[in-house]
Amino acid sequence: MRRDLMAGCLAALFGAVTMLQASSYRIGSLTSIGPGMFPFLAGAALFICGGAIAASYFLPQDADSSAERMELPDVKAGIFIVLGLVSFILLGERAGLAVASFACVFISAMGAENITWRGSVLLALGLAAGSIVLFHYALKLPLPAFPWSPS
Amino acid sequence: MISVALSDLVHGFEVALQPHNILACFIGVFVGNLVGVLPGMGVMATISILLPLTFVLPPVASILMLAGIYYGAQYGGAICSILLNLPCHPPHAVTCLDGYPLTLQGRGGAALGITMLGAFIGASFGILQMIVFSPLIVSIALRFGPAEVCALMVLGLLAGSTLARGSPLKGVAMTLFGIVLSCVGTDMTDGTERFTLGFHELGDGIEIVALALGFFGVAEFLNSANRVRKIGNGRLRLKFSEMRPSRDDLKRSLPAICRGTLIGSLCSLIPGTGPTIASFISYSVEKRVSKTPERFGRGAIEGVASPEASTHSSVQGDFIPTMSLGIPGDSVMALILAALLIQGITPGPLLISEHPDVFWGLIASFWVGNILLVALNVPMIGLWVRLLSIPYSYLYPSALLFVCIGVYSASNNMFQVEVTLVLGLVGLFLMWLGFHPAPMLLGFVLGPRVEENFRRAMIISNGDLRTFIDQPISATLVALSVVLIAVQIWVRLRARRSRPIAAATAAIRHAESLAEN
Amino acid sequence: MFGLSMKSAVVVALALSAASAHAEDSYPARQIDIVVPFAPGGTSDLSIRYLADKWKSCLGQPVVIVNKPGAGSAVGAKYVARAKPDGYTLLVASETSLVTVPILQADVGYSYRDFTYLFTYSKGSVVFAARSDAPWKTIAVFLDAARKSPQPMSYASYGTGTIGQIAMELLLRATKTKVNHVPFKSSPEAGAALLGKHVELAVPSLIGPLAKNPDVRLLATSSSERVAFAPDLPTLKDLGYNVSLNYFNVLVGPKGLPDHVVTKILDCHKQAYAKDKKDIDEALGRFELVPFTLDGASTMKEMGERSVLFKEMLSPKS
Numbered sequence: 001m002r003r004d005l006m007a008g009c010l011a012a013l014f015g016a017v018t019m020l021q022a023s024s025y026r027i028g029s030l031t032s033i034g035p036g037m038f039p040f041l042a043g044a045a046l047f048i049c050g051g052a053i054a055a056s057y058f059l060p061q062d063a064d065s066s067a068e069r070m071e072l073p074d075v076k077a078g079i080f081i082v083l084g085l086v087s088f089i090l091l092g093e094r095a096g097l098a099v100a101s102f103a104c105v106f107i108s109a110m111g112a113e114n115i116t117w118r119g120s121v122l123l124a125l126g127l128a129a130g131s132i133v134l135f136h137y138a139l140k141l142p143l144p145a146f147p148w149s150p151s
Numbered sequence: 152m153i154s155v156a157l158s159d160l161v162h163g164f165e166v167a168l169q170p171h172n173i174l175a176c177f178i179g180v181f182v183g184n185l186v187g188v189l190p191g192m193g194v195m196a197t198i199s200i201l202l203p204l205t206f207v208l209p210p211v212a213s214i215l216m217l218a219g220i221y222y223g224a225q226y227g228g229a230i231c232s233i234l235l236n237l238p239c240h241p242p243h244a245v246t247c248l249d250g251y252p253l254t255l256q257g258r259g260g261a262a263l264g265i266t267m268l269g270a271f272i273g274a275s276f277g278i279l280q281m282i283v284f285s286p287l288i289v290s291i292a293l294r295f296g297p298a299e300v301c302a303l304m305v306l307g308l309l310a311g312s313t314l315a316r317g318s319p320l321k322g323v324a325m326t327l328f329g330i331v332l333s334c335v336g337t338d339m340t341d342g343t344e345r346f347t348l349g350f351h352e353l354g355d356g357i358e359i360v361a362l363a364l365g366f367f368g369v370a371e372f373l374n375s376a377n378r379v380r381k382i383g384n385g386r387l388r389l390k391f392s393e394m395r396p397s398r399d400d401l402k403r404s405l406p407a408i409c410r411g412t413l414i415g416s417l418c419s420l421i422p423g424t425g426p427t428i429a430s431f432i433s434y435s436v437e438k439r440v441s442k443t444p445e446r447f448g449r450g451a452i453e454g455v456a457s458p459e460a461s462t463h464s465s466v467q468g469d470f471i472p473t474m475s476l477g478i479p480g481d482s483v484m485a486l487i488l489a490a491l492l493i494q495g496i497t498p499g500p501l502l503i504s505e506h507p508d509v510f511w512g513l514i515a516s517f518w519v520g521n522i523l524l525v526a527l528n529v530p531m532i533g534l535w536v537r538l539l540s541i542p543y544s545y546l547y548p549s550a551l552l553f554v555c556i557g558v559y560s561a562s563n564n565m566f567q568v569e570v571t572l573v574l575g576l577v578g579l580f581l582m583w584l585g586f587h588p589a590p591m592l593l594g595f596v597l598g599p600r601v602e603e604n605f606r607r608a609m610i611i612s613n614g615d616l617r618t619f620i621d622q623p624i625s626a627t628l629v630a631l632s633v634v635l636i637a638v639q640i641w642v643r644l645r646a647r648r649s650r651p652i653a654a655a656t657a658a659i660r661h662a663e664s665l666a667e668n
Numbered sequence: 669m670f671g672l673s674m675k676s677a678v679v680v681a682l683a684l685s686a687a688s689a690h691a692e693d694s695y696p697a698r699q700i701d702i703v704v705p706f707a708p709g710g711t712s713d714l715s716i717r718y719l720a721d722k723w724k725s726c727l728g729q730p731v732v733i734v735n736k737p738g739a740g741s742a743v744g745a746k747y748v749a750r751a752k753p754d755g756y757t758l759l760v761a762s763e764t765s766l767v768t769v770p771i772l773q774a775d776v777g778y779s780y781r782d783f784t785y786l787f788t789y790s791k792g793s794v795v796f797a798a799r800s801d802a803p804w805k806t807i808a809v810f811l812d813a814a815r816k817s818p819q820p821m822s823y824a825s826y827g828t829g830t831i832g833q834i835a836m837e838l839l840l841r842a843t844k845t846k847v848n849h850v851p852f853k854s855s856p857e858a859g860a861a862l863l864g865k866h867v868e869l870a871v872p873s874l875i876g877p878l879a880k881n882p883d884v885r886l887l888a889t890s891s892s893e894r895v896a897f898a899p900d901l902p903t904l905k906d907l908g909y910n911v912s913l914n915y916f917n918v919l920v921g922p923k924g925l926p927d928h929v930v931t932k933i934l935d936c937h938k939q940a941y942a943k944d945k946k947d948i949d950e951a952l953g954r955f956e957l958v959p960f961t962l963d964g965a966s967t968m969k970e971m972g973e974r975s976v977l978f979k980e981m982l983s984p985k986s
Contacts, residue, residue, distance in 0.1 A: 003583075003584055003585055004318075004585065006584065007321065007324075007584040007585055007586065010584070011324045011328070014328070014331075015327070018331050018346075021346060022334075022345075025338075025343050025345060026343070029614065030609055030614035030615075030616070031609065031610075031613055031614030032610075032614075033340075033605070033606045033609055035338035035340070035343040035345055038334065038601075038602040038605070038606075039331060039334040039345060039346070042327055042330045042331050042334070042598070043331060045327050046324060046327040046328065046331065049320060049323050049324045049327060050324060052320055053318070053320050053321060053324060056318075056320065072583075073373050073374045073375075073376070073378065073579065074376055074377035074378060076377070077373075077376030077377045078373045078376065078579075081369070081372055081373055081376060081547070081551060082373075082572065082576070084548065084551055085369070085551065085555065085568070085571070085572045085575075086572070088552070088555040088568065089555075089565055089568050089569055089572070092555075092559065092565055092568075093565055097556075100555075101552055101556075104548075104551060104552050104555055105548045105549060105551070105552050106548075108372075108547070108548040108551050109544065109545075109548040111376060111377070112376060112377060112543075112544035112547070112548070113377045113544065114380070114542060114544050115542070115544040115545060119545070120548070123545055123548065123549065124548075127549055127552055131552065131556060134189075135556055135560075139186070139192065139196065139197065139200065139560075140200050140732075141196075141556065141559070141560055141563075142563050142701070142732070142734045143559070195707060195708055196708075196735075198708070199708035199709070199713075199733075199735065202708065202714075202717065203717060203721060206718065206721065293860060293863050293864035294864055294865075295864065296861060296864050296865075296866030297850075297861070297866060337740060337772075337773070339827070339828060339851055339853075340828055340851055344773060351742055351743065351746065351773070351775075351776060351777065352743060354740065354742055354743065354773065355737065355740070355743070422856065422857050422860040472860075476859075476860070476863065476877065476881065477856065477859070477876065477877015477878065477880075477881070478856040478857070478859055478860045478863075478877070479854075479856050482707050482709065485709045485854065485856065486707075486708055486709035488709075488856075488877070489708075489709040489710075489714055492714075492876055492954055492955065493714065493718075493951075493954060493955075495954055497876045497877055497879075497880050498877050499876075499877040499878075499880040499881050500880070500881055500882060500883075501880050501882075562735075562736065562737055562743075563734060563735060563736050564736060564743065603853075607850045607851075607852075607861075610822060610848050610849070610850050611822045611848070611850060611866060611867065613819060613820060613848075
């Protein structure tokens with residue numbers, strides 16, 4: 001599969017970058033091992049392993065090594081999931097848990113196909129209320145609860 | 152000796168069955184169970200919230216409660232792994248591998264049932280072990296110094312790097328990727344910051360919760376949103392027979408549970424080797440010893456039974472070094488030890504004689520607690536499975552929120568949520584390339600143990616590699632590793648020689664897949 | 669419901685602005701967060717949880733302990749260094765966060781000077797522990813054995829840059845001895861390595877369980893005077909070495925904290941002390957801390973001196 005070629009090359013590249021970066025730390029010797037030795041070796045192994053994966057593209061395949069085919073993810077849903085996470089990150093400490101929870105659920109639900117506006121608003125409201133009760137009051141998560149709560 | 156232990160145990164039950172102690176135990180396991188179901192929500196955070204209570208509660212009650220949170224959380228932990236492919240807590244990440252495929256086949260209820268059985272057997276063994284042999288076992292565990300732990304972890308890595316389905320080479324690559332990720336952070340000997348890309352927040356490395364929930368959780372949501380309507384067969388009502396594990400399930404699971412239990416109890420005794428390592432190692436062992444390893448990753452019930460039993464026996468076993476030596480195996484146990492110190496009780500070899508009510512009361516309450524947990528959870532299985540009848544469009548935004556909050560709570564830091572997002576995207580890309588995230592998690596968990604113990608061993612032996620073969624324990628482990636590699640190579644070579652037909656069919660498939668791409 | 673919340677928001681906002689007009693009289697007007705830059709369960713975490721509980725009635729507002737672990741305490745310390753200096757975000761600091769981390773992580777972005785020091789509320793120390801069956805029953809015999817040993821011996825600490833490592837290195841420097849340093853992640857792990865005969869000596873901070881273990885012999889404490897929880901344990905000074913090292917548990921806030929905040933919390937600490945001295949001392953003793961109060965200015969001066977000393981001890985040797 002062509003994906004194997006790409007996967008192998010990427011793994012090898014990542015290994016090479018790791019080796020390069022690790023060599024900027026002290027490698028040391030066996031008596032006094034530096035912080036660079038272990039990541040350097042891991043990077044080298046990854047480089048070799050990536051090379052082998054890439055090489056296997058040119059060999060006849062084992063029956064069991066053919067990875068299952070994967071349907072491509074839904075781009076629209078994916079973008080809204082990312083935006084939902086970003087909204088939680090941006091709002092959590094500034095606007096508080098209630099707003100961040102609402103935004104996170106509501107925005108990530110916007111990408112879903114079979115959910116109505118009403119449904120996603122209700123879901124987001126319910127979860128925001130639930131997370132305030134559960135995480136703010138019961139589990140004492142150190143995030144402000146509401147925009148007007150002092151942080 | 153045993154009869155003395157028995158009469159002490161009876162005394163323990165007298166302590167544990169006092170109404171206020173039962174209440175403390177119940178509150179502990181109930182809160183723990185609840186927290187366990189929430190993704191990422193740490194036992195640490197929960198215990199530290201309840202810690203001030205121990206300033207005023209009597210010693211026995213407070214310790215029963217805190218301990219209950221710890222093992223109670225493990226009962227909840229497997230539920231999301233099996234039903235949603237969401238590893239709420241790191242020890243249960245490996246349960247996803249076979250638990251979720253079982254759910255997709257509509258057998259999530261049976262998987263949960265087996266989990267409960269494995270949990271109870273694992274925990275019971277952990278407790279028994281604490282009663283009967285703890286001094287002996289502890290003395291063996293102490294002989295695991297840096298060289299031995301390093302050799303053990305290398306063996307774990309070798310055995311486990313092919314634990315996911317798909318190409319073994321890709322499994323090894325993912326393990327190595329996990330090892331590289333585990334190097335991120337401040338170096339242990341001279342404080343060099345490695346691979347932090349200038350982010351100080353990465354100084355303590357990547358939070359394992361962020362990694363697990365990013366790679367399994369966020370990546371999975373990205374992948375399945377609008378592609379999956381409902382998880383499983385989506386029927387609202389389950390027949391009881393569908394929740395009960397079949398005879399065949401039991402036959403397959405019981406030996407797996409026993410192996411998992413033993414591995415878990417061994418891991419619990421070695422300092423710094425907690426339930427997460429135990430569950431990963433027992434899964435890979437299970438796949439190694441299985442006659443049908445190809446079933447793993449496609450819904451093998453053993454793949455759920457063994458790591459779950461291992462987690463639970465490890466969690467109970469964790470109390471042994473803490474109570475009998477005052478050496479906690481992980482940070483949660485350190486917190487429980489601190490709670491004892493607050494009460495003026497010092498764990499250690501003299502604990503049993505100085506505070507028999509604490510020691511035996513705790514052991515007895517483990518049983519009380521585990522029975523309570525089974526009683527709490529088994530009737531709930533049906534309810535949990537009904538979670539799946541919620542359409543995925545409602546499920547994934549909700550789960551995403553819990554992931555955000557859980558990751559934040561791990562270190563009360565928004566940066567880790569950002570890390571989760573990035574890792575989720577990386578994880579999706581890797582999945583698309585045909586890499587499975589599980590071996591990466593294994594590398595991430597075991598890698599640092601290999602490195603730090605290798606370095607310690609080298610400092611102690613002054614750079615002499617012979618330290619690994621001088622002592623019987625590490626020599627055995629090294630020999631096992633060599634055998635493992637040799638067998639792997641031999642099997643591959645033999646397969647290569649005797650497969651002209653297989654090669655031909657493979658070549659055809661290869662051509663097909665090329666045409667498709 | 670929303671309208672009601674808006675109304676209450678307005679009320680709160682009004683109350684807050686009124687409060688800021690009389691900030692001095694009314695501090696604290698809301699809950700105070702005290703950041704512990706470590707995971708729960710350590711001595712600084714436990715001791716501040718205990719003390720905060722005692723200050724509550726005097727402060728009239730809840731005190732919430734927030735654990736912000738990470739980067740060997742740098743994450744929590746930096747968070748507080750950059751917080752608004754209004755007295756609602758404080759930090760429990762020690763040498764680790766104030767001195768060691770800025771040395772080991774050169775670009776951490778803060779130094780011990782970036783804080784307002786309220787006061788030191790206790791100090792702690794490390795112990796030198798060996799196995800009971802080891803031939804060395806005293807520090808002197810151990811050091812002698814280490815010098816004569818053909819293979820370098822090793823000691824276990826609970827981490828690089830910890831007081832354990834620095835105290836040991838000070839002792840080794842004073843006696844011109846070489847012993848290899850093996851860093852572990854926590855005191856219990858260091859203790860386990862000692863019990864398993866993997867190292868010759870351990871320098872843990874929390875000794876409770878070890879002190880009661882018949883297989884372990886405590887040789888000395890790094891404290892400047894004997895400690896209440898192990899009164900028979902000699903100090904290094906008692907044994908004739910000119911080495912002593914304690915770590916301080918200090919309450920600090922962001923730089924530029926108003927004086928009235930410092931005074932208020934110090935007053936509350938003193939009040940609590942006047943009321944429950946015995947209880948507090950006993951509780952601190954359980955966390956193996958020595959009750960010890962040092963004002964902010966002296967603490968800061970002390971940290972400055974340690975900064976110089978630690979830099980010297982932690983600089984990479986050839």
